[in-house]
Structures are given as C-alpha cells and as structure tokens.
Amino acid sequence: xxxxxxxxxxxxxxxxxxxxxxxxxxxxxxxxxxxxxxxxxxxxxxxxxxxxxxxxxxxxxxxxxxxxxxxxxxxxxxxxxxxxxxxxxxxxxxxxxxxxxxxxxxxxxxxxxxxxxxxxxxxxxxxxxxxxxxxxxxxxxxxxxxxxxxxxxxxxxxxxxxxxxxxxxxxxxxxxxxxxxxxxxxxxxxxxxxxxxxxxxxxxxxxxxxxxxx
Amino acid sequence: xxxxxxxxxxxxxxxxxxxxxxxxxxxxxxxxxxxxxxxxxxxxxxxxxxxxxxxxxxxxxxxxxxxxxxxxxxxxxxxxxxxxxxxxxxxxxxxxxxxxxxxxxxxxxxxxxxxxxxxxxxxxxxxxxxxxxxxxxxxxxxxxxxxxxxxxxxxxxxxxxxxxxxxxxxxxxxxxxxxxxxxxxxxxxxxxxxxxxxxxxxxxxxxxxxxxxx
Numbered sequence: 001x002x003x004x005x006x007x008x009x010x011x012x013x014x015x016x017x018x019x020x021x022x023x024x025x026x027x028x029x030x031x032x033x034x035x036x037x038x039x040x041x042x043x044x045x046x047x048x049x050x051x052x053x054x055x056x057x058x059x060x061x062x063x064x065x066x067x068x069x070x071x072x073x074x075x076x077x078x079x080x081x082x083x084x085x086x087x088x089x090x091x092x093x094x095x096x097x098x099x100x101x102x103x104x105x106x107x108x109x110x111x112x113x114x115x116x117x118x119x120x121x122x123x124x125x126x127x128x129x130x131x132x133x134x135x136x137x138x139x140x141x142x143x144x145x146x147x148x149x150x151x152x153x154x155x156x157x158x159x160x161x162x163x164x165x166x167x168x169x170x171x172x173x174x175x176x177x178x179x180x181x182x183x184x185x186x187x188x189x190x191x192x193x194x195x196x197x198x199x200x201x202x203x204x205x206x207x208x209x210x211x212x213x214x
Numbered sequence: 215x216x217x218x219x220x221x222x223x224x225x226x227x228x229x230x231x232x233x234x235x236x237x238x239x240x241x242x243x244x245x246x247x248x249x250x251x252x253x254x255x256x257x258x259x260x261x262x263x264x265x266x267x268x269x270x271x272x273x274x275x276x277x278x279x280x281x282x283x284x285x286x287x288x289x290x291x292x293x294x295x296x297x298x299x300x301x302x303x304x305x306x307x308x309x310x311x312x313x314x315x316x317x318x319x320x321x322x323x324x325x326x327x328x329x330x331x332x333x334x335x336x337x338x339x340x341x342x343x344x345x346x347x348x349x350x351x352x353x354x355x356x357x358x359x360x361x362x363x364x365x366x367x368x369x370x371x372x373x374x375x376x377x378x379x380x381x382x383x384x385x386x387x388x389x390x391x392x393x394x395x396x397x398x399x400x401x402x403x404x405x406x407x408x409x410x411x412x413x414x415x416x417x418x419x420x421x422x423x424x425x426x427x428x
Contacts, residue, residue: 049304050305091263101294
C-alpha cells in the first residue's frame with residue numbers, strides 16, 4: 001500500500017446517507033482532491049454486488065491518487081477489490097483469522113473501546129486501532145457509549161500501535177485531540193456532510209495544526 | 215469435499231429463529247443423525263464473530279459425519295472455517311470473483327429465479343444453482359415472488375447444471391417435485407421447525423421416493 005492509514009492527518013469514511021445527495025464516488029473525488037490520503041469505504045445498507053461495483057471504481061480512483069483504500073467490515077469485499085486494508089470491529093472475524101485469509105500485504109484495523117481491547121489488538125496483530133467513539137455519533141446504530149478522552153490519553157501514553165481517533169469528531173474538537181497526542185483523526189458526517197468538502201478539510205487541517213507542539 | 219451438495223436427497227438449511235428454541239448446533243446434530251448429507255449455514259442476524267464460532271463447531275460436526283457444509287452469503291466466513299462451499303444470491307459478489315478468492319476447491323452455489331439467470335449461472339461457472347422460490351416462504355424477507363413450477367420444468371428439461379429446489383417447500387410438495395425431475399430438495403422451516411426432526415426427514419424421504427420413476 002502507498003501509506004499506512006495512520007501516518008496521515010485525516011482518515012475519511014464514506015457515509016452516503018449523510019452526504020447531502022452526493023454519491024460516495026463524488027464525495028471521495030472531492031476528498032482526494034483536498035489531499036486526504038486515507039479513505040475508508042463504510043456502507044451498511046447496499047447489496048454486496050452494489051458495494052463491489054462501487055469499490056472497484058473507488059479502488060481505481062484511490063490507487064491513481066496514491067490514497068490508501070480501506071474497506072469496512074467485509075473481508076471478502078476488501079480482497080475482491082484489492083483494497084489496501086480492511087477495518088473490523090470487536091464482533092467481526094478475529095484479526096488472526098483475517099490475517100490468515102488476506103496474507104501479509106493487507107492492513108488490518110480494529111475498532112477498540114477500552115485499554116483491554118487495545119492491548120488485545122496488539123496481541124492479535126492488528127496494524128492499527130480505532131480509538132473511540134470519543135463523542136456521541138449518529139452514524140452507527142449499534143455503537144457503544146462514548147469511551148471518553150481518558151481512553152485516548154491511555155493509548156497515547158501506553159500504546160505503541162498506530163491509532164486513529166473516531167466517533168462524533170467535529171472540526172472544533174481536533175485541536176484538543178491533536179494536543180492530547182492524536183495524529184490521525186477519522187470523520188464521517190463532519191466531512192461528507194459539509195456544504196463545501198474542500199473548505200471543511202482545510203479548516204480541520206488548520207485546527208489540527210493549532211494543536212501541534214511547536 | 216465429501217459429496218456434491220446436489221447429489222444428495224435433502225439439503226437442509228439452518229434457521230434458528232424457526233427452530234422452536236433449539237440451537238443451530240442441536241438442529242444440525244439431529245439432521246446429521248437422520249442421515250442428511252448437506253447442511254447450509256444460513257444466518258442473517260448474528261454477529262460475524264458469533265457466526266464464526268458457531269460455524270467452527272458445525273464444520274467439525276459435519277466433517278466428522280462426512281456431511282457437506284455450505285455457508286450462505288459470507289465468502290470470508292466460508293473460507294475462514296474451511297467450508298465445503300458457499301452459497302450466494304444474485305446481488306452478492308459475482309461467481310467469478312468468488313472463484314478467484316476461494317480457488318478451485320470450494321463449491322459455489324447461486325440462487326436463480328429465471329431461465330436467464332440459470333443460463334448466466336452456468337456461464338459464470340457456478341457449481342450448482344438454487345431454483346426457487348417455488349412457493350411462498352417466510353424465511354426470507356427480501357425474496358422475490360414465487361417463480362412457479364414452470365421454471366423448475368425449464369431447468370429439468372434444458373439445463374445440465376446440478377440444482378436444488380427451494381422456497382416454501384413442505385413434505386406434501388416433494389413427491390410432485392421429484393416426479394418433475396428434482397433430485398435435491400432444500401428446506402428450512404419444514405425441517406428445523408418440526409417437532410421431531412428425524413420423523414420429519416423420514417416422511418420427506420418417503421414422499422420423495424413416491425415421486426421417483428420405477
């Protein structure tokens with residue numbers, strides 16, 4: 001893959017239902033244009049065939065732009081479209097099982113919600129972890145309650161694994177998150193639901209910079 | 215795999231919500247005991263992790279008994295538990311894509327609802343097809359209307375690919391279905407919802423025999 005997902009500043013997830021009538025394809029086009037280097041395809045409602053067709057297009061777009069392309073949930077779909085990675089949750093196939101299916105090349109991300117899960121993610125060989133949800137989010141129906149910033153502080157202090165913060169993050173949060181030690185910030189609605197996606201990404205980047213130590 | 219799915223008489227699918235409080239594990243145990251040689255794991259509600267754990271047990275049970283084990287919908291799950299096959303629908307990953315992921319060993323079954331889809335299934339390299347739904351079924355929420363027996367007659371007359379009839383089939387239907395040329399009959403509720411699964415399978419077998427040409 002071109003870049004590890006959590007080397008980059010903004011980790012953008014698709015969410016067509018929050019995209020103000022724009023398609024995932026159109027949103028990703030704008031996100032790539034704004035220089036985002038990691039895109040996760042996250043889709044809960046479409047058929048596997050519809051997702052496959054959409055991901056083939058997104059895979060070409062992201063590859064051409066040198067952008068990492070991660071598929072949420074579906075290991076088979078990730079493999080079928082030769083994604084750079086797959087992201088799963090605590091109730092999906094275990095990371096070692098996925099590693100066995102995908103081989104060494106594919107990045108595996110795992111959502112975690114507690115220090116125990118973070119430690120276990122490392123033991124299982126995850127390449128990076130999601131840390132969240134930090135705030136209340138409306139994009140996941142089955143999500144747990146916000147984990148609180150203490151968990152982020154724990155990961156920053158105690159863990160070596162790359163991580164991305166996620167869950168209800170808005171532009172006004174990112175300065176503090178970066179100040180606390182987050183280097184990669186994941187967002188769905190804040191970006192895909194923006195009136196002007198390019199402007200939104202520039203604002204987020206500026207706010208992230210304010211949190212960086214001089 | 216031990217046997218091709220459609221060589222066998224009864225193709226039994228799991229359906230825990232119709233199993234009168236019995237677990238999938240318990241139902242499959244009884245189905246195997248009654249001599250059924252093909253079991254499909256079909257589950258729409260559980261987490262991938264829960265399905266994975268259940269399928270590991272079912273895979274061991276079926277392997278020990280020389281029973282073919284097919285996983286519905288989830289190619290990654292089928293691969294992870296080393297199922298004999300995977301069964302997909304018209305809006306899942308295309309058969310050639312699945313073949314590319316699974317290699318040559320895994321059986322691929324495809325649900326079809328029309329002559330056109332049957333012809334295309336052969337072109338795409340499916341190992342067997344589902345022919346149905348023949349009757350009204352309550353186990354699938356997103357299913358199309360019954361295709362009618364004409365489609366079965368078409369497949370018997372015009373297609374060489376192995377097939378299994380499916381969809382709302384009850385014990386009283388199977389004599390006619392076998393008479394029309396079906397050799398493998400798939401059922402969910404009729405079997406898993408039976409008070410006595412062994413008795414039900416014996417009755418179905420007897421009824422199938424009545425349809426066989428002397």
